[in-house]
Amino acid sequence: MPQDTSTSHKSSTNPAAQRRLRRHVKPMPSEGDDGLFTEAWFPVCMSDELKIGEILGKPFLDGRVVIYRDQSGTAHVQSSYCPHLGADLSKGSVAGDNIRCAFHGFEYAPGGHCVKTGIGANPPPAACLFSFTVVERYGLLWAYNGETPKWQLPDFTYPDDELHIIVKEYGVFPADPYVLCCNTPDYHHYRSVHGLDWTHPDPDPLQDFRWTDHGFRFDLDGTHWHGKEMKFTFGIDSVSLYFQQGTLDGKWYGYLAPFGVIGASQTMTYFVVVTHKGDGSPTALEAASTFADESMALEFAFVDQDIPVLDGIHFAQGALTEKDRSLSMYLDLVRRQPRVHPSADFIR
Numbered sequence: 001m002p003q004d005t006s007t008s009h010k011s012s013t014n015p016a017a018q019r020r021l022r023r024h025v026k027p028m029p030s031e032g033d034d035g036l037f038t039e040a041w042f043p044v045c046m047s048d049e050l051k052i053g054e055i056l057g058k059p060f061l062d063g064r065v066v067i068y069r070d071q072s073g074t075a076h077v078q079s080s081y082c083p084h085l086g087a088d089l090s091k092g093s094v095a096g097d098n099i100r101c102a103f104h105g106f107e108y109a110p111g112g113h114c115v116k117t118g119i120g121a122n123p124p125p126a127a128c129l130f131s132f133t134v135v136e137r138y139g140l141l142w143a144y145n146g147e148t149p150k151w152q153l154p155d156f157t158y159p160d161d162e163l164h165i166i167v168k169e170y171g172v173f174p175a176d177p178y179v180l181c182c183n184t185p186d187y188h189h190y191r192s193v194h195g196l197d198w199t200h201p202d203p204d205p206l207q208d209f210r211w212t213d214h215g216f217r218f219d220l221d222g223t224h225w226h227g228k229e230m231k232f233t234f235g236i237d238s239v240s241l242y243f244q245q246g247t248l249d250g251k252w253y254g255y256l257a258p259f260g261v262i263g264a265s266q267t268m269t270y271f272v273v274v275t276h277k278g279d280g281s282p283t284a285l286e287a288a289s290t291f292a293d294e295s296m297a298l299e300f301a302f303v304d305q306d307i308p309v310l311d312g313i314h315f316a317q318g319a320l321t322e323k324d325r326s327l328s329m330y331l332d333l334v335r336r337q338p339r340v341h342p343s344a345d346f347i348r
Contacts, residue, residue, distance in 0.1 A: 025316035029335060031176045031239075032264045036339040037061050038177075039146040040214075040238040041153060043258040043270055044077055046167050047139050055099065057090025059262040060143065063347025065132070066090045067141060070097035076110045077143040079130040079346035083114070089129075130346035138256060138272045139167035146340050151214045154235075154243050156254040156274060163254075163274040164288040166296055170257075170269040170303065177259035177267045178239040178334045179315045183306060185209075185236070185330040187220065188323060193305055196230070198222030205326035214238045214337065216330065224248055225298075236330065238337055252276060253295045257303075271299055 031037050044058055045067055056067040057080055064080040066089045078099070080089050087103035094100070098107040098115060105118015106127065114127035132143040137153055137160070156163065173180060183189060187203065190196040203209060203218045210217045217235035224230040232246035242257035256272040275292040278284030317331050 023318060025318050026331075028178070028317065028331065029339065030265070031261050032062055033339075035062070035344060036341050037145050037261060038239050038334075039144075039150065039338040039340045040240045041135070041142045041144050041149070041151075042240050043140045043260045043268070044143050045141050046169065046270065047075075047136055047141060048167075050075060050141065053094050055090050055092060055094060057088060059266075061145065061261055061341065061343070061347060062263065063343070064088070064090075065143070065347060066099065068094050068099055070094075070110060072097075074110075075134055075136050075141050077132040077134050077141065078108065078112055079343060081346070082106055083124075083127040083129070084117075130343040132343065138258075138274070139165050140258060140270060140272065142258070145343075146338070147342055150338070151212075151237065154237060154241070156245055157252070158276050162277050164277050164285065164292050165272065165274050166289075166292050168271045168296060168300075170271050170300070172262070173267045173269055173310070175265055175267060175310070175313070175315065176239070177261065178331075179310070179313070180257070180259060180267065180269070181236045181239055181242065181334075182315070182327060182330065184234055184242060185216070185326040186324070187218075187234070187326070189306075190220075193309060194302060196222060196224055202323070203326070205329050209326060209329075211329075211333075215241075215333070217243070218326075219246075239334060248295075248298075251291060253291065255295065255299055257299075271296060271303075273299065 044060055045056055050056055050067055050069055052069045052073055058065055058067060065077050066080045067075060067077050069075050082089055082101040082103060084104055084106050087101050089099055089101055092100050092102040095107055098109050100107045106114055107116040108129050109115050112129040112131040114123035117123055133149060135142045135153060198220050199222050208218050215235060215237040217233055219233050221231045228249040230248050232244055235243040237243060240259045245254035254274040258270045260268040262268045273292050273296045275288040277288050320328055
């Protein structure tokens, strides 16, 4: 009888072979791990969603917030649950500059403290809401997860009042924001997925990337679709904001993709496109509007190419190559980001 020389039955018991066959990954912190979230600016809604005298209720982090404008139009983002008995304040109403609970008429000022009850009792000293630091810019309302902002939203080349701005909601992506952000330092996928090309050597993450304690920028010149020349600056701020500005076929525009956390592995994504108003004449404004619409359609088409790849991905820092150094450095930056949750006792 011929001797069986097969070694397949031995591989499964060979520790060295098992080590070779295992998927080695370097863990990443998930939003909500240990009840904490990245300290960063997060978009909570579009500006035009919020009218004076109306209240919005939105999921945020691992809880819920209410958003309203006072009489001057200033927007406020506060914890949603009334400290009296826990009613959802989004079912209430705006009273002057305050928000009023529909259950017992407790009123809360923009700073969060209770100023009045509807039952003839003095406001309990402990009755207060958590009030987030808020910025309204680029057609969005942004709330800061943290006590004092450690960085500010980025500027474009032109001042805000010279920009034509359009905003659209892209939708919910079932992963943490950093997964989407990783597409930017992984600039090699610009070629493999999107078909872009650049004229210079690959950007060097040590020499060509401009790093800060919360993000980076780098420049890329080359060819976009249909042979159009591109000269763009790309970047990421923390885990919540993709930044891009530059020229396509000689015409300047800016683009942001802000990422909001609305739950564990749930990222709400918005697109912001800005163009320059030129001299402000009707002709220039019409041209700025038309180009903004075209640029928004381009960015939607660009991200639509990523979705089939990202859908269902088990993203992890695995077997990287020497070409992945910028991605590896960004992932290390994500790990270094402060993680906090000062509103935890209020919004859950």
